[in-house]
Amino acid sequence: MGGRRARTDREWSVLVTASRVLLERVPALTDQLMDELTLHSEQFDAAVPRDEHWRQINEAMRYGIEAIAAPRTAPRRDLAYAEQLGRQRAEQGLALDLLLHAYRHAGYLVWDELLRIVSEEDPDDLPMLVHTASQMWAGVDRQATTVAEAYRSTEQSMRRRSDERVQALLDALLEGRSTPGLAARAAAGLDLPEQGRYAVVVVRVERRDGREPFRRVAVAQGMRFFWRMRTDCEIAVVAFEGETGLAELTAELVRPCQGPGGVSPVVESLSGLGQARRLAETALRTLPPDAQRIVRLDERLPTALVVSQPELAARLITEVFGPLLDLDPADRAVLLETLDAWLEYGGSAGRAATRLYCHRNTVFNRLRRLEQLTSRSLSRPRDLIEMTLALDAFRLTPG
Template identity: 45%
Template sequence: MERIIEEIREDLDRRIAAAADRLADRTLAEDAAYAALIGRAELRERLHRQLRQALEGLVRTGRGLPVELSDARATGALRAGQGVPLASVLRGYRQGGRLLWETLTETVAAHDRAALPRLLPGAPLLWEVLDRTAEAAAEAYRGAEAVRGEREREVRAALLDGLLEGRDGGEGPSVPEAAARLGLPERGRFAVVVLAAGPGPGGAGASGAPRVLWRLRADGETGLVELGHHPLESLRELLAPLGVRAGVSPVVTAPAELARARRLAALALRTAPASGGPRTALLDERLPQALVAGEPELAGRLRQVVLGPVLALPEEDRRVLLTTLGTWLACRGSTTYAAQRLYCHRNTVANRLRRLEQLTGRSLADPAQVVEVALAHAAVVQRAGEEEDAYRPKPLRDLPRPGGPTR
């Protein structure tokens, strides 16, 4: 077979060049990806080289030599970088193989039709060469795509960091440029979610849910949420499957506000319950707790000045009074509802509250002093964390509408 090819080499080279022209035109007509991404001259040159390499591979295989695959690898990496789908690349190899065999048989027939049977053993060898070259191209394509994907992830992470940290200008893109490259609109409804350290956010992002761009950080996950028409409260359902504590910022309307939103989400996370009940804290629903969490030094002073005498009590007395206070606050000042929650008589609740008033020197009938006591209680809960989570007021659904406390 090698001898036949050498005898028709000059004519075969001319026909292969013409075949490359036809294959380039056919590819551009039938494959939208090539038509959109590759110029005809570049495509024709690459196809011509591909056909010649396949022919040389056939000759080398007949000699028992390995097929040269460097050109196929270069083609695979090139097409990955250009964004041509792998299916299109492999289709090109199949079409090129068929066209090369047709060209080879036509050239042999034109030279000596009687020599055609001597060419037949070369058919399986040619397809073996084509399989190897296509496989090498696909392997290089996937490798280049993996590298490109990693680079894109790094770029995306840097863009997210710029938005979430408020970096604008300098050596990196501006906030509007970063937002545009991440596919975010100039104006919209955005929020930021900060998760405590725990499982990754793989459970979030169900169909129909808001779009979330996640960023892994050393202390947990941060998510930039494009809410669209979704209410902010829908993030509770989105985050619930993750099983971790989460803080959610208020809604902001422009990418330039996302850095502030991230700081507020981190503050909201510090108020999220450590155990029991919903673990997602929306900042606007926990402003007193966030106020305390945001000023730890003042919070410590508030605990000591307002509730110091209570904190100095023996552990059981302290727990009873602080739990009663937390429950009474959660019940909007109703001793009746607090008693139901605490499984005791309302007079017991009233007696405990009077003792609190005596110890603190604050009147729970004075709204200003109730605010002070409530903030001090939030500071105690903030410090106690999971160990004394019973102090934490819990949301209750079966309470009367606001209209003044029921003592």
């Protein structure tokens, strides 16, 4: 560093001589440090095998002492070793604050021993040793910084690998794989019960300019969300707590997400997530692409039956709406929009007319024409069911 005072020849000579003596005392200092670290925290012995710990402390001290009296241009083996230990201690699970304590406590022991050696050899040299204290402690701080950076980098990498493994397990569950032990491993990784109440949400998304169309909920009252991104949708596994259920889930989703989205029924274990995903996707398919709603499968079962059987849906359209298919597209659209409004408002021609901006008699006339073309009566329950399902099939059929 530019502002640091250079050591005098005499100071250098005192440091070199004292360091040589100090190196001979490293085994005893290692024993002392080991004992004091164990008294400070039992985690040292729990995380690192004692023989390995002794050897590494002994080596780290030697490299540190060599650095005290080494020229500035000399390779810093103490820093390379600190980086190695930082990575290893992160993998072993020793807390970072304990690792930093060990490094700094080692610095105190080394400094005290240096003072003792110089006092024994020539007490008059103590002032010269004190002049080098700031440089020595700067070296200890640099070692601590190096070990901390390596530790944090390794910890982040481990966390990322762990997250990737857990997400892969979650993906496997959502795909419905039946690998033995899969649910148990996912439960441990996600900190969730293997047997519990879960649902799956599938939301169709359209990404533009890198912006997400909704905010992913992570935690809500009585619910935890685990989101997975797909090419054209977002999938969430929802873990319920207490009495929370689908009604609260749907209400929570409406705020950040306008849809379209589908919600599965509740399943009773993580192993049921594959089925739940398929049912949530079915619920989503009951909505047209431009819908702005989140729907539950249990509220859309008739329509779900239609979209789940494309061949039967196509036949239903042909059988029920056959004559309408020959009409001019604009004319056909008016009749089907009128039927849709009338069904939405529970058979109220007046409310349907309000939505369609026409007279209620116009609604009646259009419905009568629809009945004539389809040879069906909206007053007969079975005919009404066929008309309703055929309308869903027509609106939700691609192309």
